[in-house]
Amino acid sequence: MPIERRTIGPATLVLGDALDVLTDLAPGSVGAVLTDPPYCSGGNVRDRAAATSAKYLHHSRRGAYPEFQGDTRDQRSFLAWSTLWMGRARRLVPAGGLLVVFSDWRQLPVTTDAVQCAGWVWRGIVPWDKTEASRPQLGRYRVQAEYAVWATNGSRILAGPVAPGVFRAPVPKVKHHIAGKPVELMAGLLGVMEGPVLDPFMGSGTVGVACVARGLPYIGIEVEPAYYEVACRRLEEAVKAASTVAPNAG
Template sequence: MPIESRTIGPATLYLGDALEILTDLAPGSVGDVLTDPPYSSGGNVRDKAMATSAKYLNYDRRGAFPEFLGDTRDQRSFLAWSTLWMLRARVLVRPGGLLVTFSDWRQLPVTTDAVQCAGWIWRGIVPWDKTEGSRPHRGRYRVQAEYAVWGSNGSRALAGPVAPGVFRAPVPRVKHHIAGKPVEVMAGLLAVMEGPILDPFMGSGTVGVACVARGLPYVGIELDPAYFEVACRRLEEAVNGASRGAHGGD
């Protein structure tokens, strides 16, 4: 059971382990899934047990954000864990609904395997081009992209709007999470989705903020109490901002 849950406008936020909470939600109650799980990346060049700030931040930025959980799995356990949460999420999604989950290049093959192991139909990959502002490595190609792997819960009709197949946006200058992504990328991915949107790895709530902007109900789950509070604050700000905008700024 979740340690805590909060309702903020059209968003419901749970504090707890996604594998436990997903089993408590009603089957068929979710429209689509959009999430950014911990990648457990860097095993070929870094010790997976290192702090996430040491793995993903420059030295001068360490300590700027809380560490995040669940980033120490090797590739076999990452496949097993990903299959478990994707399978439980699929039970909640209506027929034809989408799963969109982020990965970097190291975990891209195993993420596409997990999508299929969990019974989703793998449909493709949407690159996020982080622009030339991403960290350079001399003598090598710039590591400039991450990837949204997507699939559907069974067949999906060829109907509705069309979303871009590539998103180009820099890493946010103001971040709320070590691995934070742009709200505009999440909002773009939501263009072909219907609510409620399930986000089992909420982090700082970026998907939820994008859902508020799109007018979509949101269900977020976060294991870490510090990031849960960050997400709640950001959702409250987003909902209050949307309400002021609807009333002409009064």
């Protein structure tokens, strides 16, 4: 059950576990799903059960952000969990609606499996090129990309705008989350989506900020109270900024 729910302009932010909250939403009540769940990566090279700051941050940056939950599953449990939440999300989306879910290279195969196990029609992969600003690895290729796996709830008519198949943007210099992504990346992915947009793993609210910029209603769910508060603050700032600009738009 939700622990807390706030309405901020066109956005609804819910504090709670996604698996619980998704069951409370009405079928067909959202237009699309865009989310960046915990990847549970690093099993071959790092301790998967380590703190998220130890896995994803340089030691000099540890303590800069709150830890986030749900990042310790092995691949079998990650597949089962992903299938559960994706299946619950699919019942909320009308026929033809979109699912876009992020993954890194390690979890890309199992993420595409989960999409199909949950009943979505897997349509492709949109790479996010993080540019040459990503960390180099001597004698190796840069780990320069992450991936947005996209799917539809059944068939989708060939109509409407066209979005890029690759996005190129550096990791933000100022982040609000350990795994924070650029607002412009999310805004670009929203270009072919209908609202309300559901984000079951809201984190610091980047998808929500992009939705405000796009004029789309947003529903975000976050289990970690510290990040829930960060997201609420960012959405309040985004809605205020949008309302300030709007009267001068004409």
